[in-house]
Amino acid sequence: MSHKITLIPGDGIGPEITSAVVRIIEATGVAIEWDSYIAGAEALSRYGDPLPENVLESIRANKIALKGPLTTPVGKGFASVNVRLRKTLDLYANLRPVRNIPGLVTPFGDLNMVVVRENTEGLYSGIEHEVIPGVVESLKIITEKASTRIARYAFEYARREGRKKITAIHKANIMKLSDGLFLDCFRKVAPEYPEIEADDKIVDNTCMQLVMRPQQFDMLLLENLYGDIVSDLAAGLVGGLGIVPGANIGELGAVFEAVHGSAPDIAGKGLANPTALLQSGILMLRYLDERKAADLIERAMIYTLAEKKVRTRDLGGTASTTEYTEAVVASMRELGG
Ligand code: NAI
Numbered sequence: 092m093s094h095k096i097t098l099i100p101g102d103g104i105g106p107e108i109t110s111a112v113v114r115i116i117e118a119t120g121v122a123i124e125w126d127s128y129i130a131g132a133e134a135l136s137r138y139g140d141p142l143p144e145n146v147l148e149s150i151r152a153n154k155i156a157l158k159g160p161l162t163t164p165v166g167k168g169f170a171s172v173n174v175r176l177r178k179t180l181d182l183y184a185n186l187r188p189v190r191n192i193p194g195l196v197t198p199f200g201d202l203n204m205v206v207v208r209e210n211t212e213g214l215y216s217g218i219e220h221e222v223i224p225g226v227v228e229s230l231k232i233i234t235e236k237a238s239t240r241i242a243r244y245a246f247e248y249a250r251r252e253g254r255k256k257i258t259a260i261h262k263a264n265i266m267k268l269s270d271g272l273f274l275d276c277f278r279k280v281a282p283e284y285p286e287i288e289a290d291d292k293i294v295d296n297t298c299m300q301l302v303m304r305p306q307q308f309d310m311l312l313l314e315n316l317y318g319d320i321v322s323d324l325a326a327g328l329v330g331g332l333g334i335v336p337g338a339n340i341g342e343l344g345a346v347f348e349a350v351h352g353s354a355p356d357i358a359g360k361g362l363a364n365p366t367a368l369l370q371s372g373i374l375m376l377r378y379l380d381e382r383k384a385a386d387l388i389e390r391a392m393i394y395t396l397a398e399k400k401v402r403t404r405d406l407g408g409t410a411s412t413t414e415y416t417e418a419v420v421a422s423m424r425e426l427g428g
Contacts, residue, residue, distance in 0.1 A: 093122035094379055097149040097156035102131040103353025104363035105159025111365035111416040112157070112372045115391075118420045119384035121376065126153060131161035131172060131353070141172045147179055154344040157375060159368065160353040173348075177210050182339035182346060183237065184244045185210045185318060188374065189325040189335055192366075194397025195406065197330050205254065205310045206325050208318025209241040209273075210339060215315045233269040233314065238276035244340070245312045246284040256288040256309040257281075260297050260317055273314050298324060326350070333405055336370035338378070347375040361411040364403040366392065369419070391422035 098113070100106040113125060128146045135141040141161065150156045161172045176182065185208040191200060218230040245257050259277040263270040274291055281289035292300070294317045300307065301321070305328055313321055326335040337350040349368040357363055369392060376385035395401050401418040402408025410418065 093124050094155070094381075095124045095126055095153045096375075097146070097153045098125040098127040099130050099146065099156060099158040099161075100127065101159025101349075101353060102133060102162040103160060103355045103358040105131070105161070105349075105353055107359070107361065107363045107412050108349060108365035108368045109157065109159045111412055112368050114416055115369060115388060115419050115423075116372055116376070116384070118423055119376075119381075119387055121381050121384045130158075142175050142179075147176075150176075150180060150344050150346065155375065155379070156344065156346045157368075157372060158346050158348040160349050160351060162353045162355070174215075176346060177339050180341055180343050180346070181211065182341040182344065183209065183211045184241060184340045185322070186248070186338045186340060186374070187322045187326065187335060187350070188370075189322075189329055191329050192334060192396055193393055194400070195330050195334070197328065199305055199328055202305055202329055204305070204308045204325065205248070205252075206318065206322040207241065207245045207248065207310060207312045208322055209237060209314050210318075211315070212237050213315030215319075231266070231269050233272050235272060235276055238273045238314075239280060242277040242280040242312065243283075245310060246280055246287060249287045249310055250284060254287065254310050256290065258297075258308060258311050259289070259291040260294050260311055260313045260321065261291060262294050262317075264293060270314070277312060294321070297321065301325060301328065330406075333364050333367050334370070335367060336372075336374045337367075338371060338374055340378075345375075345378060347371040347378075361413060362404055363412050364405050365412060365416065366396075366403075366406075387423055387426065388419070390426055391419050394422045394426060395419045 100109040126149050128149055130146050131141050134143050163171045187206040190203045212232045214231045216232040221227050249257055259274055261270040261274050263274045326332050332351040338347045351367055373385045373389050395418045401410045401415055403410050403415050
């Protein structure tokens with residue numbers, strides 16, 4: 092069966108890294124029909140909208156997309172395209188696996204954890220107003236429905252991927268009602284998954300623990316703002332945003348994306364590192380249950396970086412985007428793909 096996937100190359104280095112990832116995925120032999128669309132700065136200049144309706148229609152129809160970085164136009168009146176995508180398609184779960192790539196030197200050598208962030212509410216509900224000049228209010232919305240839904244998503248993911256423990260991160264000691272509700276929902280869902288250990292930690296302590304002894308964590312579950320911050324902190328432990336994958340998942344679809352930006356400083360120069368988007372591609376193949384292809388790409392990517400030491404400049408190497416891409420494809424052949 093062929094998978095039909097919406098492809099959004101994006102801005103800046105987006106087209107270079109997406110064509111690299113498409114080349115590598117196609118080399119696995121998995122049948123994919125790519126449905127390519129323009130979004131971001133180019134769509135804004137062509138159609139007056141950085142997220143044209145036909146992009147959303149395509150994702151709704153295909154239920155899956157691979158997306159390069161999108162430049163958010165600076166200036167008033169433009170919501171981030173990424174935020175719009177998440178809200179419009181109700182992509183409520185943000186998934187960020189954080190794992191060391193062997194051979195890349197980082198402070199901790201053996202990290203393998205997954206950060207799950209609630210994507211739709213909390214302080215990112217966008218409900219802010221000025222009460223009187225000099226006083227503003229920003230509302231933190233936490234609902235039982237969204238908190239239960241994200242908790243269940245995390246436990247289902249843990250069960251499917253053989254994870255052992257989920258730690259809910261909160262500040263319920265201070266925000267007793269809002270974070271308290273988030274935590275209660277997690278605790279109510281947990282008994283349905285007795286094989287998975289459920290515990291919780293306060294967010295400030297979690298940040299300290301993450302930089303001192305991150306190996307204690309398996310999966311972290313966080314509301315929106317804590318999740319945004321802690322997922323980048325976690326990415327930093329294994330080499331930063333150029334390495335880690337990301338996905339936004341909901342009932343209506345899933346968007347697998349590069350979590351870094353469009354890197355205008357190196358765009359078009361053949362220097363971009365496609366590893367982060369490639370890792371998102373691996374995540375996407377697992378989501379599609381194409382596990383064999385996902386495992387092969389993962390092994391080839393690690394082999395290329397760690398054994399062959401073919402790396403792009405941001406990782407201290409000299410390879411161009413194309414040289415690195417072809418080296419991963421050659422590694423796949425070598426490893427039996
Ligand atoms: P950026 O992530 O684009 O760049 C920061 C630095 O990292 C630059 O020096 C860049 O060359 C380097 N870099 C990033 N990705 C790289 C890669 N794959 N290979 C090699 N080097 C890489 O962040 P910046 O400059 O703050 O943002 C640029 C634009 O990207 C902005 O318009 C911003 O709104 C957008 N952006 C989009 C995101 C998305 O679509 N998910 C996420 C973050 C930013």
